[in-house]
Amino acid sequence: MTEIIIENMQDLSDKDRFVFSVGCAVCGKHWISTPVSFSKAGETISENEKEIVYTALYQHEKQIAAVKAVKEAKINLNFCPVCKTLVCDSCFMICDDIDMCADCARVLKVAGEPVDA
Secondary structure, three states: OHHHHHHHOEEOOOOOEEOEEEEOOOOOOEEEOOOEEOOOOOOOOOOHHHHHHHHHHHHHHHHHHHHHHHHHHHHHOEEOOOOOOEEOHHHEEEEOOOOEEHHHHHHHOOOEEEOOO
16 A cells, blocks of 8 residues: 555655645545654755755655654545545445445445445
8 A cells, every 4th residue: 555655656746845635536635644844944054065964864854754644544534445545534435345446436336334324
């Protein structure tokens, strides 16, 4: 599931904070990660050497925030075992035999209740 989240994750970060998003494959609603502030947000860089360190620190903190976002996404999104997509709780159905997304349940004519029902 981690690889699928990473493949579908959009980077909404700016110079002050790191934020990531993943869209539901059924309804298109986007889950957004908890923002993480960059430790040097708001600081101005004047020297070339400091810019290199600033950029390296930014990339390092962004990578850490992305790992945190993936862990958070695993809690907030569901993986459909039928079509192999990520869906929100509203579009993930608890069914008798195997849980699946609402689209697969409709196509396969399987009854179920959404997770957030």
